[in-house]
Amino acid sequence: MSKYISTNVDCQSQPNTMVVCKSCGSNRVVRYGSYKGRQKWLCRECGRVSTANGAKPGMRIPAEVVADAKALRKMGLPYSKIQEKLGRDHGIRPSTATLHGWFSKERGMK
């Protein structure tokens, strides 16, 4: 696995202290473009790419988690799998009712 894609990294910004790598906890992360409007970060320590997550435990669920959940749902994953994946990726496991709320909202516009 070669996850070190240094040529693609946008290094224009100053080092940030807000974002830390979810895999190793390092703050040596750099901007790595964005995906569906979410800023992505590349960790210089372990080379993993993650999305920004400024939320602390107990705070309301960040939009990126909702976006992730919706993307997974579009891929046809069942709620249980989505909860599992969000738990792993974001440390957040929304209830089934919460997920249902997000997805029905998305179906949108009456």
Ligand SMILES: [Zn+2]
């Ligand atoms: Zn890392």
